[in-house]
Amino acid sequence: MADLNALSEAIIKGNQNLALEITKAAIDEGMAAKEILNQGLIAGMDVIGGRFKRNEVYIPEVLIAARAMKTAMEILEPELAKAGVEPIGKFIIGTVQGDLHDIGKNLVAMMMKGAGFEVVDLGVDISPEKFVEQAKATGIGLIGMSALLTTTMPAMEKTIQAIKDAGIDAKIMIGGAPVTQGYADKIGADGYAADAATAVDIAKKLSVA
Numbered sequence: 001m002a003d004l005n006a007l008s009e010a011i012i013k014g015n016q017n018l019a020l021e022i023t024k025a026a027i028d029e030g031m032a033a034k035e036i037l038n039q040g041l042i043a044g045m046d047v048i049g050g051r052f053k054r055n056e057v058y059i060p061e062v063l064i065a066a067r068a069m070k071t072a073m074e075i076l077e078p079e080l081a082k083a084g085v086e087p088i089g090k091f092i093i094g095t096v097q098g099d100l101h102d103i104g105k106n107l108v109a110m111m112m113k114g115a116g117f118e119v120v121d122l123g124v125d126i127s128p129e130k131f132v133e134q135a136k137a138t139g140i141g142l143i144g145m146s147a148l149l150t151t152t153m154p155a156m157e158k159t160i161q162a163i164k165d166a167g168i169d170a171k172i173m174i175g176g177a178p179v180t181q182g183y184a185d186k187i188g189a190d191g192y193a194a195d196a197a198t199a200v201d202i203a204k205k206l207s208v209a
């Protein structure tokens, strides 16, 4: 019988081939897709997220774990769809207008996917209008913005204003190296996270609020 603890360990170690092999075996044995997701893949990403938050592992380990998760998800996703398993939430993310940094934004997107969110990643240099357009088009009520430059931080405030002006009822979370909780409070963001693992915790709180 496929061992979900071993699957979780394979994710933690970033062992792509082993993660794929165990996921495939579990599917072939008829194990519930949700069980494979929660007790194998997400459980492993949870461990990595916690270690990253405590500075016990660094960006490369998180990226390698996320890659293993992505590979396994490619064969698990159709099974989840067949079983009608819904994501735990939906999330739009982008780096704000004028800003091309995407390493942190990508990490947040990966951790969110790892936690079971469906993620729409808009990319970099995203204008307030584009955030508004995508929020309307997808109907997703949780929006994340990343900024790495002090000069692009004001684009976060502009985007929040544009979302409010468009009458969109969305929760907004922000992050990026120069961003602080104080700044988030000042511009009216609903949440702030200093790192990708904390971003998942905040997103879960905002999703149920």
Ligand code: B1M
Binding pocket: 059, 093, 098, 099, 100, 101, 102, 103, 104, 105, 107, 108, 143, 144, 145, 146, 147, 148, 149, 150, 151, 173, 174, 175, 176, 177, 178, 192, 193, 194, 195, 196, 197, 199
């Ligand atoms: Co840029 N750059 N850069 N750069 N760059 C910085 C940010 C800088 C601090 C370097 C420096 O001067 N010491 C400086 C900003 C200074 C400032 O504004 N105070 C700077 C500058 C000035 C510039 C240019 C203007 C340089 C130039 O051209 N003269 C230029 C701007 C281009 C533009 O965006 N328009 C530029 C360009 C670039 C590269 C293209 C070369 C490259 C980006 C490549 C890429 O992203 N694909 C780059 C890089 C790599 C950096 C540094 C070295 C690293 C940034 C990074 O990826 N960190 C950076 C210096 C540094 O930080 N040491 C620097 C790792 C990443 C995982 O961290 O993004 O903070 P971070 O994400 C974290 C958290 O912040 C949080 O979670 C992540 C994981 O824990 N987080 C969120 C991020 N987003 C979040 C969203 C959330 C929640 C949490 O909710 C939605």
